[in-house]
Each structure stands twice: as structure tokens, then as C-alpha cells.
Amino acid sequence: MGKDAFGLAAKDNSGVLSPFRFSRRETGEKDVRFKVLFCGICHSDLHMIKNGWGVSTYPLVPGHEIVGVVTEVGSKVTKFKTGDKVGVGCMVGSCGSCESCTEGLENYCPKMIQTYGFKDYDDTITYGGYSNNMVCDEDFIIRIPDNLPLDAAAPLLCAGITVYSPLKYHGLDEPGMHIGVVGLGGLGHVAVKFAKAMGLKVTVISTSDRKRDEAINRLGADAFVVSRDQKQVKDAMRTLDGIINTVSATHSLLPLLGLLKPKGKLIMVGAPEKPLELPVMPLIAERKMVTGSLIGGIKDTQEMMDMAGKHNITADIELISADYVNTAMERLEKADVRYRFVIDVANTLKPTP
Ligand code: NAP
Ligand code: ZN
Ligand code: ZN
Numbered sequence: 001m002g003k004d005a006f007g008l009a010a011k012d013n014s015g016v017l018s019p020f021r022f023s024r025r026e027t028g029e030k031d032v033r034f035k036v037l038f039c040g041i042c043h044s045d046l047h048m049i050k051n052g053w054g055v056s057t058y059p060l061v062p063g064h065e066i067v068g069v070v071t072e073v074g075s076k077v078t079k080f081k082t083g084d085k086v087g088v089g090c091m092v093g094s095c096g097s098c099e100s101c102t103e104g105l106e107n108y109c110p111k112m113i114q115t116y117g118f119k120d121y122d123d124t125i126t127y128g129g130y131s132n133n134m135v136c137d138e139d140f141i142i143r144i145p146d147n148l149p150l151d152a153a154a155p156l157l158c159a160g161i162t163v164y165s166p167l168k169y170h171g172l173d174e175p176g177m178h179i180g181v182v183g184l185g186g187l188g189h190v191a192v193k194f195a196k197a198m199g200l201k202v203t204v205i206s207t208s209d210r211k212r213d214e215a216i217n218r219l220g221a222d223a224f225v226v227s228r229d230q231k232q233v234k235d236a237m238r239t240l241d242g243i244i245n246t247v248s249a250t251h252s253l254l255p256l257l258g259l260l261k262p263k264g265k266l267i268m269v270g271a272p273e274k275p276l277e278l279p280v281m282p283l284i285a286e287r288k289m290v291t292g293s294l295i296g297g298i299k300d301t302q303e304m305m306d307m308a309g310k311h312n313i314t315a316d317i318e319l320i321s322a323d324y325v326n327t328a329m330e331r332l333e334k335a336d337v338r339y340r341f342v343i344d345v346a347n348t349l350k351p352t353p
Helices: 041-049 150-157 161-171 186-197 207-217 230-235 253-257 281-286 298-312 322-332
Strands: 003-010 019-022 031-040 066-073 084-090 089-091 132-137 178-180 201-206 223-226 240-245 260-266 289-292 317-320 340-344
Touching: 003 340, 019 132, 019 322, 031 041, 031 150, 031 230, 041 322, 066 132, 066 150, 084 150, 084 322, 089 132, 150 161, 150 298, 150 317, 150 340, 161 240, 161 298, 178 186, 178 253, 186 201, 186 240, 186 340, 201 207, 201 230, 201 253, 207 223, 207 253, 223 230, 230 253, 253 260, 260 317, 317 322, 322 340
Parallel strands: 178 201, 178 240, 201 223, 240 260, 260 289, 317 340
Antiparallel strands: 003 019, 031 066, 031 132, 031 340, 066 084
16 A cells, blocks of 8 residues: 655646646655655656657656655664655666666666656656655665755756766866856756856856856856857867756757867767767867766765755756646746746645545
């Protein structure tokens, strides 16, 4: 017997979410159960509800930037207690014994279980955080620092770790390095904040001039390049040690490769639904690299969250009520969000009678 839950689900690939009742498992001995307070809307949720990557199953309850307060812990839970402020990101399980798991890189475990739309160990389907409660093994729970507001901290659980992990792994986190951030959306604006806290120089690369002022004057970026403006791209050629590319749609990689110094790295975190064209000449001519990165391991996620606490890093959010979610998805599709939608779950998500 499970426990009752309710949330918002996509029932097909139309992109529309509607109320949905389901059950979650009882709190197991290593499980932490929490009341969901807030959940961020990641662009991956939008790809998934529309089956843009061809892997979605329905009904699908999205949400992997989930924060709340612990209501129950299993008998063998040692790290958390009732009342703790916690979060869950994109993963709720992994095998625990493969090479990746052993290195703390559960995100690259072949048996990693994603927070929603995935088969769990007990063959049930996982449901995400656009819902009133959550249950998860304590090893996949992240502690939220006390000084961070929970609504604005929620997006760190996906957007934060996704940009933090590659900066660290690729050695781009050393003060004085110059990085580019492509796409000033949910991931991009958090990337600027972490990069500045690491002491990096940051150039934002965006499709238009619209976000220039905010990027420089509010987020603290050092420079701003419009990717569709050939002169601006030319003037910034060979200036960057690495680029975090967060773009969610089809776009040209050629200008981005031009912005890299020789041996520079273009790191793909944005996940367009169709393959991109890869110009190889700039790679050959200057030994440039193109690579990718998927969220980050649990240890790194906690480390990222603690750094956010220390430097007061949170997302800039538009807090929305649950009944605004379909409008929010339409706006997200058009990159019309400053800079992350977060659903006020506890106050606005109501069960259907
Ligand atoms: P988002 O808030 O929608 O931001 C994406 C940004 O990309 C937009 O703000 C826009 O920035 C730019 N963009 C959109 N369409 C474009 C186009 N046609 N050409 C050039 N630039 C374009 O999305 P997000 O939540 O940050 O997620 C971004 C991507 O990362 C999604 O594909 C998502 O699925 C993926 N993701 C990957 C991981 C991972 O682990 N690898 C984790 C989370 C998300 P400007 O307005 O500045 O141009
Ligand atoms: Zn995400
Ligand atoms: Zn594993």
C-alpha cells in the first residue's frame, strides 16, 4: 500500500499539464519523506512533457528542482530528521557499485534512476516534484543551507549543479580564467553567479541585446556578445578558456568555437532535440574540444549547495501558482522568463475533489 499524492501531470505530448492523483511508496527504512514547498521549472521538463527527446512515458509528473521540509524518516536514516530543509534534484537512485558510483558520479551510473518518468527499483514509475510530497532514499537527499530562501534555492538542484560540475571537472574554476556562458536562461544566469563567485571573468553570449544590461549590471558579467552579430563575435575571437553552452534549441556552433582560445573547451549542457552540425576545421586547426556534461554527483551537489550558502547564491525567480504552469511553459518556450519559474507548491497546488 502506498501513500496518497497529487500533482500536475502531462497525459500526452500536447505540452499541457493537468491535475493527477497517484500514490507514493510508504517510507522505507532508508527513505526520507518530505512535504514539497517549491519546485523549479527546468527546460528539461518542457522537453520531457512534449516528448522532445523521444523517451517520455505518460502520465508524467515533471519536476526535479524540489525543496521541502522533512515529515518522516525511516528507521535506518542517519543523516536527516523531521523538520530538516531538504531537496531532491534529478536523481533518486543508482546502482551504488559501478565505477561511476564508486567515484561519487552517480549521474553517470548506467542504472541511475531519474526523479521522474523512470522505472524505480520496485518497477513503479518515478514521479517528480510538481506534487505535494516526495519520498527518496536519504543518499539522494541534499541539505539546504539555513540562510538560503527555499524558493530561490530550488533551481540550484538542477541548474546549479549542471553548471558547477563541468566548471570544476574541466579545471575552469581557477580564479582569473575567462569563460563564456551561452544562453542567459535558468542554467545560464546561475552559471554567471557561480563563475563570478569562483573569481572568473565571464562573457555572456546571447541571441539578442535584450539581456545585456541585466547580465552586466545585475548579474555581474564582464562582457556580453550577441551571437548573431558577426562583428561582436569577431571582436571577441580567441578570448575564452571554456564555454558552458546552455542553449536548448538548434543553433550554430561555429561562432562559439571561434570565441575559444586554442585548446579551449566547448561544454554542451543544453540538450537540443535534434543533432547539431559540428564544424571540425576549428577543432583540428586549434586543438579545440567539444564535450558534454550531465548534472553532477551527489557529493558535488552538496558541495555546490554549500558554496551557494556561503556566497548567498540563489536563482532569480518568478514565483508562480500551480494554475499558471501551462502559461509558464509557453513563456519558457520563448525564453521569456527572468530567469527561472518556481512553483509555489504548498500554497497553491490543490487536490482535485
Ligand atoms: P532556458 O531557461 O529556456 O534557457 C535556455 C536559453 O537558451 C534561453 O534563455 C536563450 O538564451 C537560449 N536559446 C533559446 N533558444 C535559442 C536558440 N534557438 N538559439 C540560441 N539560443 C537560444 O532553459 P534551461 O532550463 O536553462 O535549460 C537549458 C537546456 O539545458 C535545456 O535543453 C535543458 O534540457 C538542458 N539541461 C541540461 C542539463 C544537463 O545535465 N546537461 C540539466 C538541466 C538542463 P538567450 O535569451 O540569452 O539567447
Ligand atoms: Zn533540469
Ligand atoms: Zn552505479
